[in-house]
Structure formats: structure tokens, C-alpha cells
Amino acid sequence: MTGGVAPILRRSTAWTRFAVGLVVYLAFLAALPYGAPVFSALFPELERPLYEQQSFVTLVGAHLALVAAASAIATVVGLAAGIYVTRPQGRAFRRMVETLSAMGQTFPPVAVLALTVPVIGFGFWPALVALSLYGVLPISQNTIAGLESVPPAAREAAEGLGMRPGQRLAQVELPLAAPIVIAGIRTSVTINIGTAAIASTVGAVSLGSPIIIGLNGGNTAYVLQGALLVAGLAIVVDLAFGVLAVRATRWRQVRD
Amino acid sequence: MIEFLDVSKSYGATTVVDNLTLSIAKGEFCVLIGPSGSGKSTILKMINRLVEHTSGEIHFADEPIRSFAPEVLRRRIGYAIQSVGLFPHWSVAKNIATVPRLLNWDQARIDARTTELLQMLNLDAARFRDAYPHQLSGGQQQRVGVARALAADPDVLLMDEPFGALDPITRDSLQAEMIRIHAQTGKTIVFVTHDMDEALRLATRVVVLEKGAIVQSATPRDLLAKPADDFVRAFLGKDDYGLKLLSVEPVSGRMRSIVIPCGPQSVLPEDSLRLALSRMMAMKNNRIAVVDPKGSQIGTVFLDDLAS
Numbered sequence: 001m002t003g004g005v006a007p008i009l010r011r012s013t014a015w016t017r018f019a020v021g022l023v024v025y026l027a028f029l030a031a032l033p034y035g036a037p038v039f040s041a042l043f044p045e046l047e048r049p050l051y052e053q054q055s056f057v058t059l060v061g062a063h064l065a066l067v068a069a070a071s072a073i074a075t076v077v078g079l080a081a082g083i084y085v086t087r088p089q090g091r092a093f094r095r096m097v098e099t100l101s102a103m104g105q106t107f108p109p110v111a112v113l114a115l116t117v118p119v120i121g122f123g124f125w126p127a128l129v130a131l132s133l134y135g136v137l138p139i140s141q142n143t144i145a146g147l148e149s150v151p152p153a154a155r156e157a158a159e160g161l162g163m164r165p166g167q168r169l170a171q172v173e174l175p176l177a178a179p180i181v182i183a184g185i186r187t188s189v190t191i192n193i194g195t196a197a198i199a200s201t202v203g204a205v206s207l208g209s210p211i212i213i214g215l216n217g218g219n220t221a222y223v224l225q226g227a228l229l230v231a232g233l234a235i236v237v238d239l240a241f242g243v244l245a246v247r248a249t250r251w252r253q254v255r256d
Numbered sequence: 257m258i259e260f261l262d263v264s265k266s267y268g269a270t271t272v273v274d275n276l277t278l279s280i281a282k283g284e285f286c287v288l289i290g291p292s293g294s295g296k297s298t299i300l301k302m303i304n305r306l307v308e309h310t311s312g313e314i315h316f317a318d319e320p321i322r323s324f325a326p327e328v329l330r331r332r333i334g335y336a337i338q339s340v341g342l343f344p345h346w347s348v349a350k351n352i353a354t355v356p357r358l359l360n361w362d363q364a365r366i367d368a369r370t371t372e373l374l375q376m377l378n379l380d381a382a383r384f385r386d387a388y389p390h391q392l393s394g395g396q397q398q399r400v401g402v403a404r405a406l407a408a409d410p411d412v413l414l415m416d417e418p419f420g421a422l423d424p425i426t427r428d429s430l431q432a433e434m435i436r437i438h439a440q441t442g443k444t445i446v447f448v449t450h451d452m453d454e455a456l457r458l459a460t461r462v463v464v465l466e467k468g469a470i471v472q473s474a475t476p477r478d479l480l481a482k483p484a485d486d487f488v489r490a491f492l493g494k495d496d497y498g499l500k501l502l503s504v505e506p507v508s509g510r511m512r513s514i515v516i517p518c519g520p521q522s523v524l525p526e527d528s529l530r531l532a533l534s535r536m537m538a539m540k541n542n543r544i545a546v547v548d549p550k551g552s553q554i555g556t557v558f559l560d561d562l563a564s
Contacts, residue, residue, distance in 0.1 A: 157341030160306055160414075161354050161404070162330030175345050251345045254388050
């Protein structure tokens, strides 16, 4: 009844995909500094075909740190907003929150950077602000959708059996909303891994650095190196969320 | 156990429950029945404060219900609903243990109680304890729902059309289960339905409601013998009124202590005369044997005696 072959297979598949993705990515990252011959073969006109201002490991680390910080802020804000506007006391603010987070999403991150730099200067911080704003919408919207997908009967039972509002939220509503909420965080993080590359336009270190420098200096090899590392990172992180998504819905996969 | 004193509930200008006064004693199986819009569900939900009454007073265990925090009140009152509302991400055992865990029982006590309840509701513990709700049939889910409502041994059990969505065979067996559980535990049960046969079968008292007010409150026998007005009469049904009369009378009252051969089918003394009649018709016979639980005949019911 519990267990069985099928769920184990599904679970391990998500794990396996993630593990394989991670290993391939790390191998690519380790091999890239020795890739000069490959890139000079691809781009014979370039004098220096390999980006060497910072190590690629440093770039990946800085990129991840920026995305992690921005996503953490976006998750806290998006979750809190989504929870608040689905409570009786916050229902009136729902339109406002939806509009604000939609604005955060539609406002181009480049424009946010341009506006924040004069206020807080160059570097990591304006990028953090832009990415955090940009990441809120998928999370707040999915939190609202997830909480609304909770079966009304389960909600009524939770109340009728004597759970306090906080217990209903923590024990019933959030666990049932989790798959949709996690999907929102997954979208937000994946998009932000791509978007974080533009942080390098305001002097933050990220995987955007080789891309920006490459574009300015006409070095297509730099652009390619940065782009491959960004795309690969987005895929690996997405696969990690795949594992999380399976864990959150484990009960659904139990069959007899 | 539960007392309504001049209780009204209105939403704006609409009055759903109108000056209701009703007293439900300990151990009663009180069935609230009425057409939709009669306020029966609202009355039920006012008891555990899922719906707050507008005026009047409701007492639970001799205290006004508003002297309890809603959660404290609800943990002392079992609650089962038509849509069951099991938590889909929790196993059967965890669902049943909802209120005991809210009350911080220790794990050993919770496990023992869960096993006891699975047995009481005729669910095989080994098979169902770790199953998830989506693996159960509708009838099994409602059995778990009832077990969950009974888990913390509440003083009162509220049931809001609990069997309304089940097929007739499953409903029949769950009704039999409720009669047994009521007899076994002596719980006060308040039960909402719109099915008169269900009400007559389960209730020690039927409260007929129309437009938020009580039309008649009586035992099933008295309700059938002396319907208060045409509304109640209509609710009791025209064509099968006679069968309903037979359904509330036990075989023992019309049994003669004669032991003669009567054909293959038989009834128990506590079975209804309706069942006795049905089996006589099935056998195309004008009498039926009454047997004790061991199956030996102790008497006979004759067709002619049913009408006397």
C-alpha cells in the first residue's frame, strides 16, 4: 500500500536527473579553464578566446549568491503577501498586492537597475533590489492560487475539529498548497538565474560579466562561455526543484 | 446537554433561524429534518460556532457556548460532514488522530485509540491505518470521517448529512453502524438529514423544521401516529406512509409464541415489521418465523396481525 515500485522509481528519477545534471555541470565548469584550444578553433580570429578576468568558479559562486539572496527575499515577500491576502483580515488588499507584484514583474529589470543605481550606487545591492522585485510575482500569485486550491471540505473540517487559524495554515493549507507554491518559487528562481546576468551592467560580479565584456569587446567566445554557464546553472537548479516537487506530493503518488 | 433559548440567526434582512427553543438531552439521537432552506444545517453549525447566532442563548454542558474559546468548544464536539473533508495529505491514522493531537495526547494513547476506532467502524487496521484518503471508497472515507469525529471521545457528535452522498447500500450499512455506536457509547448525537426514512430509522427524536422554526418535535412513533400538520404529513410521504408506520415498530410487539414452519426466511425480534412484511412478500407467504440470534425459532408473525 505505501511504498511500491512506481513511486520509488518516480522519486529516484527526479533524483537521478538532478544528480546527473549536477555532475555534468561541475565537470563542464572544471574543464572550461582548459578549453582555450577548443575556443580558438571555434573563433580563430580572437586573440584571447578564454575569459580569464575572474575564475569561472568565482563567477558561478557570485551568481548563485546573488540569485539566492534575491530569491530568498522574493520568497519571503511573495509567501507573506499571498498568505495575508487570503486571510479574512487581508482579503481587501488582494487587488493591490496582485497589481503591485505584476508591476514588479512587468517593470524591466534593466530599468530598475537604472533607477536604483543613482540611489544606492553600483555593485551587488541595486542588482539585488531589481531581482527581488522581479521574482515576487510568480511566488505571490502561486501562493494565492495554491491556497485557493485547498478543498473547501478540508478547510471546513479543520475549522470544525478545532484547529486554530495558525494550525489550519501550517498543518492543512500550506502542505496542500505546497506543490503550486513550489512551482512558483521554481519559476521565479529559474527566471532570476537568467536575469541576474544583467547585474554585471552595474558592476556586480556574475556570470553576466563575460557576456557583457564579450559584447562590448566583440568577443563572442566570452559571450558563449557566460551563456553556457548561465543556462546550465538554470537547468541544474530547475532539476533540484524537481526533486523538491516530488517530495511535496509524495502522498499523492501512493497507490495500492 | 445542548440548549437553544430563543435563538435567531439572520443574514442582513433574511432570517434563517427564528426564535428557536430546543433542548437536547444527554444520550439523545436527535435528528433535524426539513427541506433545504429550513435552517437545519445552520442550527447544527451554531452549536460548534461555525455559525455565530444573532440573538438568544445557546448552552453546551450548562455553559453559554460563548464562554468557551471556539477551538476549545470544537475539540469537545465531534463533527462529521457530507463532503467528509479528510485531509488528503495525511494517512487514515493521522486523520483520525487530528483532535487527540490538538489535545496533546501522548503517542501510545493516540495509537491505542486509533486502533479502537478503526475496529469500531469495521475498518481493518492493518489495511487502512497507513492508507491515504484517495485510496479509499466513499463509504470507507466516511467511516474514517466518523472515526475522526469520535476520536477524542467528545460529549456530543454533530453530523451534517453525513451519508447524503453515499450509495443506498453503503448508506444502509453506515446507518446500522450509527445505531450500534449510539447504543454502545451513549453519545449525544445531533444529526441533520432531508431523508425521512433515515430520520425515522436513527432518531430517538425527530425535529421537523420549516423556514427556521420547529414544526414538530417527537419520537419517530409519535411523529407517525400524530403528525402535527399537513407539512409534516407531506414530509412523511403519502404512498409509503403505511410502510413507514411498520418501519418504526419492532417485530417483538406483534409476535405470537407459536412455532410452526414458515419458509426459508426469518427475522429477529428487534427487526422492524417493515422488514418482516418485505420478507413475507418475498417468500409469497402470510407468515414469517421470528428467531433468536442463534437462529432457533421463538415465534411467528402473521400477516393479518400487521394491520391490527
